Each structure stands twice: as C-alpha cells, then as structure tokens.
Amino acid sequence: xxxxxxxxxxxxxxxxxxxxxxxxxxxxxxxxxxxxxxxxxxxxxxxxxxxxxxxxxxxxxxxxxxxxxxxxxxxxxxxxxxxxxxxxxxxxxxxxxxxxxxxxxxxxxxxxxxxxxxxxxxxxxxxxxxxxxxxxxxxxxxxxxxxxxxxxxxxxxxxxxxxxxxxxxxxxxxxxxxxxxxxxxxxxxxxxxxxxxxxxxxxxxxxxxxxxxxxxxxxxxxxxxxxxxxxxxxxxxxxxxxxxxxxxxxxxxxxxxxxxxxxxxxxxxxxxxxxxxxxxxxxxxxxxxxxxxxxxxxxxxxxxxxxxxxxxxxxxxxxxxxxxxxxxxxxxxxxxxxxxxxxxxxxxxxxxxxxxxxxxxxxxxxxxxxxxxxxxxxxxxxxxxxxxxxxxxxxxxxxxxxxxxxxxxxxxxxxxxxxxxxxxxxxxxxxxxxxxxxxxxxxxxxxxxxxxxxxxxxxxxxxxxxxxxxxxxxxxxxxxxxx
Numbered sequence: 001x002x003x004x005x006x007x008x009x010x011x012x013x014x015x016x017x018x019x020x021x022x023x024x025x026x027x028x029x030x031x032x033x034x035x036x037x038x039x040x041x042x043x044x045x046x047x048x049x050x051x052x053x054x055x056x057x058x059x060x061x062x063x064x065x066x067x068x069x070x071x072x073x074x075x076x077x078x079x080x081x082x083x084x085x086x087x088x089x090x091x092x093x094x095x096x097x098x099x100x101x102x103x104x105x106x107x108x109x110x111x112x113x114x115x116x117x118x119x120x121x122x123x124x125x126x127x128x129x130x131x132x133x134x135x136x137x138x139x140x141x142x143x144x145x146x147x148x149x150x151x152x153x154x155x156x157x158x159x160x161x162x163x164x165x166x167x168x169x170x171x172x173x174x175x176x177x178x179x180x181x182x183x184x185x186x187x188x189x190x191x192x193x194x195x196x197x198x199x200x201x202x203x204x205x206x207x208x209x210x211x212x213x214x215x216x217x218x219x220x221x222x223x224x225x226x227x228x229x230x231x232x233x234x235x236x237x238x239x240x241x242x243x244x245x246x247x248x249x250x251x252x253x254x255x256x257x258x259x260x261x262x263x264x265x266x267x268x269x270x271x272x273x274x275x276x277x278x279x280x281x282x283x284x285x286x287x288x289x290x291x292x293x294x295x296x297x298x299x300x301x302x303x304x305x306x307x308x309x310x311x312x313x314x315x316x317x318x319x320x321x322x323x324x325x326x327x328x329x330x331x332x333x334x335x336x337x338x339x340x341x342x343x344x345x346x347x348x349x350x351x352x353x354x355x356x357x358x359x360x361x362x363x364x365x366x367x368x369x370x371x372x373x374x375x376x377x378x379x380x381x382x383x384x385x386x387x388x389x390x391x392x393x394x395x396x397x398x399x400x401x402x403x404x405x406x407x408x409x410x411x412x413x414x415x416x417x418x419x420x421x422x423x424x425x426x427x428x429x430x431x432x433x434x435x436x437x438x439x440x441x442x443x444x445x446x447x448x449x450x451x452x453x454x455x456x457x458x459x460x461x462x463x464x465x466x467x468x469x470x471x472x473x474x475x476x477x478x479x480x481x482x483x
Contacts, residue, residue, distance in 0.1 A: 004042050005190045006183035007035070010174055014043050017172055018107065023143040025133060025169050029155035030176035031297050032248050033212035036148050037113055039176065044144070048107030051075050051095070055117030057248060064118050065091060088125045092132040104142045116151040119158070126158060130165045138169075151249050153293035178209030178298065180369060182483045187214060197479055198423075198460060199223040205361035206231075208320035213238060227345045231329055234339050242325045249297055259290050260299065260317060264326040267360050268390055268402065269301075269316035291315060301367065306389040306406050307447045314388070318364055327357050362421035363404055366458055369482045373417075373458065374407070376481035383410040391446050401442045405458070414449065415456045415475065416440060425464040426457065433468040 017024045028036050053068045065085050073080045076098050085091045099108050119125040137143045149155040159166050202223035207213040216237040217226050230238045246253040262278045294300045299319040317323055335341035348354050370386055385408045393400040405417035420426050440453050454474040462478045463469045
C-alpha cells in the first residue's frame, strides 16, 4: 500500500517515468519541507537499484564527494578499494561504469537531492551532469536520473530555464507545491488526526500547506493547543524555523528577510518603488532578483491592481508561516526560548491584533484557492483574472474604499468579493448593506467599468439570511467550498 498521500497528480507523472522504455531525466523542486525527498524515496524505493546522494549546505566539494563515495561504495562494495574520488567527473564516470553492467530489465534510479548544495562554486557538477547524461546515461534505457532542490529560484535559473546546459535534456519537471486545504485534510486523516474544517483552517492560516509542519501535530489537541505547543513553548518545533527556512533557500537571505518583514507590515501589499524606498536601496536591481526568488518559492504574490495603467506590480506577502511568525512570535522568541513569556494563543485570539491578522490570513487562503472559489461561483469554464482594488480619496467629501478580491470575468461581469473571517454566520446589517452598495458604486464610478458587478461574500459559515442580505448579496462562498 502506498504511503504517499494527496499527491495523485505527481504519482501519475512518476508512473509515466517509471514505465518508460527509454532513459528519463526528471527535475523536482519546491520549498523546504513540502515532501520532495519523501515523494521520490517512497515511490522508487522498491522499484530497482536505488542510488541517492544528498547535498549538505555550506559543505565544500571535497566534503560532498566524501559523502558521495560513502553512498557509492555502500551500493557497489567492490568499489571500496578504489582511490578517493577527487572530482565530479570521476564520480559520475565510476557510476556510469557500474550502471552499464546492470541488466536492462532492472531500473536504475539515480537521485541527486539538494542539487543546489551539491553544486558548489567552481565544482563543475552541472557541466559534468550535462556531459554524462548526454554521452552516457541517456543511452541506457533503464536509467531514471533525478535532480532535486529546495532553492526553487536556483533550480529555475540553473536547470529549468538554463538554455546553455541542461535545458532541453529534462523529460519531466515537477514543481511540487504546498498542500491545499483538501490535501491537508486528507493528510491529517491518514495520520488519524480528526479535526473539523474550521480547526484545519485555523492551522492552515498559521502553517500553510507545508506537509512537514503537520507531522509535528499530536492527536487529541485543538488547533489552539497545537499552535501553543508548536510556537509558544520553549521547545516548540516551529519556534526557530523562520531563519533556518530562509537560510536554506536563499543566498544572502538577510535581504529576503528584510523584504518579507517590510511586506508583513503592509496588508494590501507594496509597489516595487515603495519597497526600494522602504529598504533604502539605491538601485532596484538587487530587489528584482529577491522578488523573483521569493515568488518562485511561493512566499509572495505579485499582481496588477484592477485598472492599473503603469507596469508596476503590487507585491503581497503570501506565506502563512512567515506572516504569523512576524506578527506574533518574532518579538518574543527569546523570552519564549528562556521560558519567560507566558503568552498563549488562547489569550491572543481575543485581541484586535488577532482579528486584523486573521482577516488577512483568511484572505491569503482565498487567494490560494481561487480555483475552488471559481467553481463555487459556476465559473469553471470562464476565463478570469484576479486582483485587488483600493481607492484613496484626496478630499473629505469623496469616500475611499477597499475591495478584498476582484474576479474580472471574460463574460463581461465582475465579482466584487468581500472576505470575512467569523465564528458563525455573518450578519449583513442595514449599515453594512449600505457600505457594500457604496463600494459597488465607487468602483463603477472610478474605473468607468460597464461590466455587471456582482456582490459576493466569502465567509466560513455563510451569511445569515435577512432582508439586507437578500437585497445586496448576489453570491456567497463558504468554508466547505475551499476544500
């Protein structure tokens, strides 16, 4: 029985690779702790001769090669008396010699994990992989060659889009994404952790879809207890994850952390020019690279606001763990580690600060589950673009407004979505109904749109039916629709 949970699409692609009659070259990448290594190991572990080497962060080439030779001689004991491997040319040459002697009826799986760490500066590893794949491995029909990395931006730049080297050699590319809500529910069920969907949402707002984080969850605890245990106790498994996370993914990670911290303070995101000013950068060149790397790793979202004429995109922090950590943990981490801070998530949940955070965090979940929202609205076959919109008035007579989510549709309509995170049915009062109608009118007036505007409410438990809701709300999306 397979122990790979909630990765059906990826398993289908691995099945194709495994049953191929020719050599296959697979690249897999995605952020730290989402299950890349587990997916490959679990799928291929009993499917042939399996060779795996894992890179070590900040290790020298000689240290990496020493570990390579240790794994190599474990699999091929007759190689134990051979001299020390001096470079990657020799390492791959010896591997080719052994692989060529294996009967073609048996698959040979070669897995280079954390390739960005293996490929140290001036090591020549990428050049040697390119040569040995092209000259040797690609000619051996039973070979499956797999490269993997958590540094998504590095993998994209050096592997996926690198036209000089391995570009065009790959037969399959898997960008492994964090779990969505439905997959997290399936994963928890597999682990015999039974939580209702409101509890799962509460955890997802804090930890996102990173599979490994959910391995730290004990059975028989509420979401509040789990968050307390993982973040607000001195031995909390995720208390010190933040810096390690960024250091493992990015060179000069301190700059990426600065950008993320700046974005965490701006609920509606920032323009690139605002970030440059905020970070006191003389040039935007470095910032462009940082933004590209953060977006490739799914930490941020870049988008154009509706009707925006200039080319600048708005940048919004999308990573649940980072936003939660910076909002509630970062400032008191040292006190928690030393057992001084008696803060509890139960107490925090009664504060205005929590209400502001939870609204933003729930918005982020909705942005990540646009496909589910479209399906709930019957828009599965309709082309759409998603954005936010904000109008800031420059005089007292003219009212400003903010719209959480706009779904601009190819069928000449727009869903103006209000996102509210509540513990029960959301009540539309007379005043709030008036506010919603004002939003619609201001939006139509300031954008000059001629499209039909539908007021859409997105809430965990729906809206309470009354005269005000019946008069103003056209559609609603509930928590269950997001799963």
